Amino acid sequence: MxxxxxxxxxxxxxxxxxxxxxxxxxxxxxxxxxxxxxxxxxxxxxxxxxxxxxxxxxxxxxxxxxxxxxxxxxSFTKSRLLPKYDWAGFIQYQKLWASERWWVACQNLLLFGGLFILICLALGVLIAVLLDQRIRIEGTLRTIYLYPMALSFIVTGTAWKWMLTPGLGLEKLMHEWGWTGFTFDWLVNPDMAIYTIVIAGVWQSTGFVVALFLAGLRGIDDAIIKAARVDGAGTWRIYTRIIIPSLRPVFFSTFMILGHIAVKSFDLVMALTGGGPGYSTDLPATFMYTYAFTRGQIGLGSASAMVMLGGVLGIVLPYLYSELRGKNHG
Known part of the structure; x- marks a missing residue:
């Protein structure tokens, strides 16, 4: 090779x-x-x-x-009993805001929503602080306050209607106990009926608020509280200056949830007052149902539903924005 x-x-x-x-x-x-x-x-x-x-x-x-x-x-058509698809512009929204009943519903929503949120927050924080003291019957009390959460608003409204109807519930009980002059006619009084809805709503939702704040309280580091006690701070000062301010996210979340419940309230009103007497306890949700399904005004009911959707979005979007912003900065 x-x-x-x-x-x-x-x-x-x-x-x-x-x-x-x-x-x-x-x-x-x-x-x-x-x-x-x-x-x-x-x-x-x-x-x-x-x-x-x-x-x-x-x-x-x-x-x-x-x-x-x-x-x-x-909502942009002239639909009445049956849907129509010819574009009609903002005529339904003009009729909506010209309706006296719609304005009453909006005023009732502001009154009911404001009292509902305020009282639920106040009672929820107070009860959560008391339960946070780790008393012996904490489990029993927590169960009692959380029990209404297991009920639907239909059941809550029906139960409170039985209790508040004149001559049937509370008034009859007081008469049997000897207070024959006692009267409680809020349920049939147009000026006071809206407050019966507040009472029933607060009873239903306070336990939920208690659960949220109790979880927030139990999540606070004990070292901070012990350090404050070493510095001579009392219990009241610790809660007002340290613990409660640290629960701002819980306050905000609770406000968003309760506001959402208030805007969408329908079954509680229908079970308790039916929107009456007259339409004195109407809310936007009951207004929408009445005109869309019982009065054959689908277009007007749709317009009220879209306004309600805008209200819900006005409550939910800030919450989502704050959550996303917190995650991005975190």
């Missing part, structure tokens, strides 16, 4: 013969099969959750957001 010729090296490679069994058992074939199985398994794991969630997502997309858009469009 001359020096100019390149050196040739014959590499011996074991290749499977033409026997299918040998080919299937070859390490390279098995490796390719394993990779293919992993690929299919990974694809299945990737798409299976999406396939499971897809029906619920599609139903929500149609029956929630789709009908919101449909309601919004109907």
């Amino acid at each position: 001359s020096k100019s010729e390149p050196l040739k090296i014959d590499a011996v490679i074991d290749l499977p013969d033409n026997n299918p069994k040998d080919t299937a058992n070859h390490p390279a074939t098995q490796a390719r099969t394993e990779v293919a199985k992993r690929g299919r398994r990974g694809t299945l794991e990737l798409w299976l959750p999406k396939l499971v969630v897809a029906p619920s997502f599609l139903l929500s997309l149609v029956f929630v957001y789709g009908f919101i858009l449909w309601t919004g469009y109907l």
Whole structure:
């Protein structure tokens, strides 16, 4: 062999013969099969959750957001008993804000919502602070205050209607005990009926507020409280200067949730007063139901529903903004 010729090296490679069994058992074939199985398994794991969630997502997309858009469009039409799809501009919104009953509903919402939120917050904080003292019957008291949360507003409204109806509940009980001159006619008094809704709503939701604030109180570091006691701070000063200010996120979240409940209140009013006497306890939700489903004014009811949606968004969006901002800065 001359020096100019390149050196040739014959590499011996074991290749499977033409026997299918040998080919299937070859390490390279098995490796390719394993990779293919992993690929299919990974694809299945990737798409299976999406396939499971897809029906619920599609139903929500149609029956929630789709009908919101449909309601919004109907609010710009002259729909009455049946939907009409001819564009009519803002005529329904003009009729809405010209309606005396709508203004009464808005005033009732401000009164009910303000008292409902304020009293729930005040009672919730007070009871949570008392329970935070770790008294012996804390578990029993917590169960008592949380029990109304297990009831629907329909049950709450019906129960309080029995108690507040003149001649049936509280008034009858007082007469049987000897106070025959006692009267309590708030439920049938147009000027006072809205306050019966406040009473029932506060009874229903205070336990929820207590649970939120109690969780917030239990989440505060004890070292801060011990340090304050070492510095000579009393219990009142510790709560007013240290603990309560640190619960600002809980206050804000509770305010958002209670405001959302107040705007959407419907079943409580319908079960307790039915919007009466007359329409003295109407709220925007009951106004929408009355005109859209009982008076054949679909367009006007849709307009009131969209205004309510704007009110809910005005409450929820600041909460979402604060949450997202806190996460980004965190």
